[in-house]
Amino acid sequence: MAILEVKHICKRFDDTEVLKDISFSLEKGQVVSIIGSSGSGKTTLLRCLNFLEQPDGGTITVGGEVLFDGADPSAQKEKEIRRKRLHFGLVFQSFNLFPQYTALRNVMLAKELLAKQRPDYKKNKKQILSEIEEEARNLLTQMGLEDRMDNYPYQLSGGQCQRVAIARALALSPDILCFDEPTSALDPELTGEVLKVIKELAAKKTTMIIVTHEMAFARDVANQVIFMDDGYIVEQGDPVQVINNPREERTRQFLARFDQEN
Amino acid sequence: MFWTVTLSLMKGMLTTFQLFALTLLFAIPLGLVVSFGSMSRFTPLRGVVKVFVWIIRGTPLMLQLLVVYYGPGLLFDWDLLPRFQAVLVAFVINYACYFSEIFRGGIQSISRGQYEAGEVLGMTRSQIFFKVTLLQVIKRIVPPMSNEIITLVKDTSLARIIAVYEIIWNGQKFIKSDGIIWPLFYTAVFYLLFNGVLTILFGLLEKKLDYFRV
Ligand SMILES: Nc1ncnc2c1ncn2[C@@H]1O[C@H](COP(=O)(O)OP(=O)(O)OP(=O)(O)O)[C@@H](O)[C@H]1O
Numbered sequence: 339m340a341i342l343e344v345k346h347i348c349k350r351f352d353d354t355e356v357l358k359d360i361s362f363s364l365e366k367g368q369v370v371s372i373i374g375s376s377g378s379g380k381t382t383l384l385r386c387l388n389f390l391e392q393p394d395g396g397t398i399t400v401g402g403e404v405l406f407d408g409a410d411p412s413a414q415k416e417k418e419i420r421r422k423r424l425h426f427g428l429v430f431q432s433f434n435l436f437p438q439y440t441a442l443r444n445v446m447l448a449k450e451l452l453a454k455q456r457p458d459y460k461k462n463k464k465q466i467l468s469e470i471e472e473e474a475r476n477l478l479t480q481m482g483l484e485d486r487m488d489n490y491p492y493q494l495s496g497g498q499c500q501r502v503a504i505a506r507a508l509a510l511s512p513d514i515l516c517f518d519e520p521t522s523a524l525d526p527e528l529t530g531e532v533l534k535v536i537k538e539l540a541a542k543k544t545t546m547i548i549v550t551h552e553m554a555f556a557r558d559v560a561n562q563v564i565f566m567d568d569g570y571i572v573e574q575g576d577p578v579q580v581i582n583n584p585r586e587e588r589t590r591q592f593l594a595r596f597d598q599e600n
Numbered sequence: 601m602f603w604t605v606t607l608s609l610m611k612g613m614l615t616t617f618q619l620f621a622l623t624l625l626f627a628i629p630l631g632l633v634v635s636f637g638s639m640s641r642f643t644p645l646r647g648v649v650k651v652f653v654w655i656i657r658g659t660p661l662m663l664q665l666l667v668v669y670y671g672p673g674l675l676f677d678w679d680l681l682p683r684f685q686a687v688l689v690a691f692v693i694n695y696a697c698y699f700s701e702i703f704r705g706g707i708q709s710i711s712r713g714q715y716e717a718g719e720v721l722g723m724t725r726s727q728i729f730f731k732v733t734l735l736q737v738i739k740r741i742v743p744p745m746s747n748e749i750i751t752l753v754k755d756t757s758l759a760r761i762i763a764v765y766e767i768i769w770n771g772q773k774f775i776k777s778d779g780i781i782w783p784l785f786y787t788a789v790f791y792l793l794f795n796g797v798l799t800i801l802f803g804l805l806e807k808k809l810d811y812f813r814v
């Protein structure tokens with residue numbers, strides 16, 4: 339069974355319909371890339387999955403649990419949402435690291451705060467915290483940042499910041515990790531190091547949804563590619579087929595325009 | 601004579617300092633409340649707060665002092681507030697409004713992304729406020745706050761218009777009693793020393809927050 343099932347998600351801002359009936363599913367350990375022109379609704383879709391926006395309709399199911407149901411009018415309580423959104427992680431285009439904390443503290447902070455709710459926190463505080471730190475160090479090492487742990491974000495390059503942000507999202511072990519154009523804010527020479535760690539995550543069977551404008555990357559890393567246009571999924575399927583050999587005219591136009599620009 | 605004057609000015613300085621410290625003590629929390637009001641999503645509240653802040657910032661503090669001191673008596677026939685308390689009330693309201701604008705600017709300068717990053721990491725609103733945004737806001741508002749607080753030191757001299765005996769009043773009285781004007785100018789030394797200390801303290805605070813950048 340799919341770990342994530344998205345069905346008939348709609349979202350409108352005032353009068354503009356930004357998402358119009360989005361449905362797709364994702365198997366555990368698989369990667370889906372989402373491509374599409376500016377304004378097609380890619381960011382909005384990720385924000386809906388992470389409960390930063392509330393869809394107007396549709397359902398979101400993770401591991402069999404319905405996290406969101408547009409037909410169920412009962413208001414979503416803040417506490418419930420906090421629990422539900424932990425199924426997802428989100429890596430932002432602009433990193434959004436916390437500037438007053440070191441790389442290590444950025445990765446540890448949320449987990450520490452969550453640990454405070456554990457009944458045995460008071461008793462085993464020392465041990466719990468050292469475990470959290472240990473995990474954070476491992477994650478940063480995995481991101482190739484073993485000698486950057488005590489640096490503040492302003493002391494890091496964009497590529498390093500984004501890798502800290504990835505470690506920070508991974509620290510909460512989300513079921514599904516979402517990326518919103520993770521390399522769009524980076525100089526071309528820094529893009530590669532971020533794409534590399536994402537590829538490594540894919541090789542380790544991390545379930546991911548990646549919105550990107552890097553077509554070659556989208557094709558190579560993903561098990562499935564979704565092309566969005568004007569709030570619809572126009573085409574989805576095998577990465578090589580969608581990107582090298584699209585069926586739909588709209589996809590072809592988008593990719594052709596894209597080739598010209600690059 | 602010099603010692604008589606110095607002693608008298610020191611006595612005035614004590615009143616000045618009390619007014620200064622008490623104003624800060626009350627105006628900072630009140631300013632925070634006012635800034636939340638001015639950012640409220642409830643439009644009528646926001647409107648009322650904005651008009652209030654506009655009136656307070658748009659009229660001289662000296663008039664506000666007189667209104668607080670004489671107003672209740674003239675309007676409702678109430679007894680006058682004790683002089684010092686009247687001054688304090690006027691100062692707290694006035695400075696709370698100025699501070700509220702600084703706080704609002706500081707809070708609104710934090711990018712949405714900081715809140716959203718906290719949210720997707722499962723933090724509560726208060727955790728985001730205390731663990732993520734507060735220190736960034738403080739860092740941003742230290743320079744404008746230090747300006748405003750140094751202005752407050754000098755504004756306390758307005759208290760003499762309803763005969764609260766702060767330092768300028770104490771300097772001025774020697775003109776009448778002894779026909780000398782230098783004590784009035786001598787008060788500047790006290791202001792300079794006091795503001796010098798404040799400037800150093802704010803400098804230290806800024807330095808302490810220098811380890812990160814927002
Ligand atoms: N909060 C909002 N209020 C109103 N309109 C919005 C809001 N957020 C997004 N939109 C609109 O929704 C549409 C889709 O935006 P979205 O950011 O999801 O596109 P995108 O596919 O991520 O584009 P890009 O490639 O430029 O990042 C745009 O037309 C945008 O103007």
Ligand SMILES: [Mg+2]
Pocket residue numbers: 380381382518
């Ligand atoms: Mg986007």
